[in-house]
Amino acid sequence: MRMKNNGQINIVFNGEKRKAIQKDVPIKELYERELSEQHIALKEIEDELEKLVGMDEMKRCIKEIYAWIYVNKKREERGMKASRQALHMMFKGNPGTGKTTIARLIGKLFHQMNVLTKGHLIEVERADLVGEYIGHTAQKTRDLVKKALGGILFIDEAYSLGRGGEKDFGKEAIDTLVKQMEDRQHEFILILAGYSREMEYFLSLNPGLLSRFPLVIDFPDYTNDQLMEIALLMLDEREYVMSYDAERKLRQHLIVLRSVQSSVSFSNGRYIRNVIEKAIRAQAMRILHEDSFEKIDLMTLRSQDFHFSEDEE
Numbered sequence: 001m002r003m004k005n006n007g008q009i010n011i012v013f014n015g016e017k018r019k020a021i022q023k024d025v026p027i028k029e030l031y032e033r034e035l036s037e038q039h040i041a042l043k044e045i046e047d048e049l050e051k052l053v054g055m056d057e058m059k060r061c062i063k064e065i066y067a068w069i070y071v072n073k074k075r076e077e078r079g080m081k082a083s084r085q086a087l088h089m090m091f092k093g094n095p096g097t098g099k100t101t102i103a104r105l106i107g108k109l110f111h112q113m114n115v116l117t118k119g120h121l122i123e124v125e126r127a128d129l130v131g132e133y134i135g136h137t138a139q140k141t142r143d144l145v146k147k148a149l150g151g152i153l154f155i156d157e158a159y160s161l162g163r164g165g166e167k168d169f170g171k172e173a174i175d176t177l178v179k180q181m182e183d184r185q186h187e188f189i190l191i192l193a194g195y196s197r198e199m200e201y202f203l204s205l206n207p208g209l210l211s212r213f214p215l216v217i218d219f220p221d222y223t224n225d226q227l228m229e230i231a232l233l234m235l236d237e238r239e240y241v242m243s244y245d246a247e248r249k250l251r252q253h254l255i256v257l258r259s260v261q262s263s264v265s266f267s268n269g270r271y272i273r274n275v276i277e278k279a280i281r282a283q284a285m286r287i288l289h290e291d292s293f294e295k296i297d298l299m300t301l302r303s304q305d306f307h308f309s310e311d312e313e
């Protein structure tokens with residue numbers, strides 16, 4: 001009940017409830033609202049994610065994790081139950097689909113959110129974990145976990161640890177990792193990455209593992225349009241441009257290549273990076289011989305700077 005200036009009395013029944021109803025803005029509209037300033041950590045990461053082509057699922061997922069950690073903090077502040085769930089993750093996808101890039105960004109975000117004290121990324125593969133005699137693997141694995149404390153331990157092609165069965169040292173590495181995940185639960189984040197099919201098989205062999213990875217994220221192959229967008233982005237970062245003919249040649253090449261090559265051996269963003277770096281070297285050689293160093297010459301990659309195997313046929 002509230003007395004108004006003009007002598008009117010304003011009575012609101014179920015004030016609390018009404019407040020709740022008023023807040024029931026359609027979810028889509030709600031998500032479009034600007035977040036308040038204190039979410040600067042999220043904003044910074046979103047700006048970096050913005051620079052990446054595609055990755056819509058990832059972008060949503062990161063925001064969700066952010067919201068969840070933030071809300072838990074708020075609950076803790078009020079003495080409510082807060083689930084300090086583990087944040088270990090599994091990244092499934094072909095090479096060059098952005099797994100390492102995202103892992104690095106996540107480290108940074110979690111560092112800014114005080115989830116990780118350092119936020120650095122230690123990237124390893126089977127050979128770094130597995131040793132030569134019994135006990136050696138456990139030691140090597142523990143040492144790497146120690147190096148990753150405060151940050152992320154990223155194991156690429158993690159399925160290869162499950163390759164040799166019971167007697168293989170890979171098994172010792174897995175057992176050690178599981179133990180470390182338990183003992184140092186909130187001190188580091190483990191990310192296992194690899195091809196989708198292999199990772200699923202790996203998990204089916206180690207059924208206890210899945211429940212320890214609450215976040216399983218797919219990294220799909222890029223479409224040719226997305227690859228072209230990535231190419232333009234990479235050129236822009238390096239202060240280069242492609243001529244119209246060069247762009248058409250690259251696009252045509254991707255179409256041909258991907259119609260003949262199986263998707264598992266195609267390395268997506270990495271392939272594009274290699275093509276561009278190679279073209280940049282070829283361009284340097286060309287303009288050296290042309291002896292023309294105007295700004296436009298220094299910047300432009302022409303179609304003859306892109307050499308593809310189909311050219312030779």
Ligand SMILES: Nc1ncnc2c1ncn2[C@@H]1O[C@H](COP(=O)(O)OP(=O)(O)O)[C@@H](O)[C@H]1O
Pocket residue numbers: 051052053054055094095096097098099100101102230233268269270273
């Ligand atoms: N969505 C994207 N937008 C822009 N560049 C990308 C994108 N995904 C991957 N790349 C680039 O492709 C290359 C390979 O990415 P990386 O994260 O190493 O892939 P992965 O770890 O899955 O093999 C890197 O140079 C990265 O910057």
Ligand SMILES: [Mg+2]
Pocket residue numbers: 099100101156
């Ligand atoms: Mg990688």
